[in-house]
Amino acid sequence: MAKTEKPQSDKPDRGGTDPSQLGRFRQIIVAYQRTHEYDKPLPFLLAGAFVVPIILAVIAGMVFGAMISLIILGIMVGLLLAMLLLVQRTKAATYKRYAGQAGSAEVALAMLPKKWISTPAIAANRQLDAVHRTLGPGGLVLIGEGEPGRLRALLTSEVRKHEKVAYGVKVTTIMMGNGKNQVPLEKLADHIRKLPKVLEPNQVTEIKSRLNALDKVRPQIPVPKGPMPTNPRQVRGAKQAMRGR
Template sequence: MAKDPKPVDPDKMSRTAQFVETFKMARRTDSRLVPWLLGSFLLGAAAGFAVFWLLLPTDGVIGVIVTVVSALLLGILLAMIVFGQRAQKAAYAQMEGQPGAAAAALRMLRRGWKTDPVVAFNKQQDIVHRVVGPPGIVLVGEGNPNRLRQLMTNEHRKHERVVADVPIHEVVCGNGEGQVPLPKLVKHIQKLGKAVKPAEMTDILNRLKALDANRSNIPLPKGPVPTSMKGMRQNMRGR
């Protein structure tokens, strides 16, 4: 019996391969993806053709060619914007409820943020992730809120001992009262304010290394690993 192909690391995939994999993932979850893309392309192209036809001199073949090409580019741009939005929604839907889903979502944070997945967990697979960025330190928990309370309190105290002068925030990812839904997690963290300057990040990260070095070498929690969002993130940024 042939073995299943080994998953390819998105970091090692070409831009085209990342786009194809993102499209396949989104289409499995979003059955209306293709009609939305086709409709947005036609709408963008039609609007672009009308605008450029009125604004540009269309006398001669060159004017017509410029108008048509510009309209097609506008249609492609609008389709890519719609694709990015629906692909992101599909990715969140696919990850919802999986252990480590919050860690995968946190990869959407841009430059200036440092994410450390699974800094603490228990045998029931309640997990705490850590994000360091402009707001300070953000402890992100996912799992049972009652069990997470003690787990996050312990982590808060540990971090407070080594970075007492840095704000420490606690966020629980979930759909319950007082929790932050997975699709809104990144924006919620970004809105926590700015208390740490970029020049202070190095010192904070060095102090956290000392904390992490004293942790027990325990295995990571078992469970499905969410699909990486890095390929989708790069496609959305146009890189």
């Protein structure tokens, strides 16, 4: 049996659903399909972004000559514009898809550059209000997601804990939401990215190690990873899991 058993291949599964395991072309197709669900004008916009540069290239070729070279240039420009447009529309559709779901802040944190180190749901309560954390050039940031009244105590507690291990580094708090003095989901990543630089890479690494020590002594929170669906039955099941049932 050992001789006949086939060894597992290290090559990615091109037929799976995990985007990280798909080929580049398949990733583009999946991104288009998922975006089109929430962005119906997408095919027309992409077609326009691709075709317009080609039309302009043809017109320029008729006026100045070098038709073939300009058409090739127009095709390349059209592909580039279509890809950039797809990326922008995909990001907007992702925010639209997860808006209003518990844990949706994790979607915005995933949009941050790699120099930001994010940890979702470091603290939460039974109502699925949560505090997320990210660390990067803009400092140590805690993001509160949920009902503001319940979040204040949760955020205050986490600020105290983080200030003890951050050694003088100011902890910035952000309340995510659409109300006054809140940052909407679709603007959260840009808001964090624009924070003034206060930490150097070596400081980020040092604070990260201290935060790891803090996380090891805190109790594990039974919160599902990623945004939660708004289906009442699924939300009720998640709350039961948090109560330990």
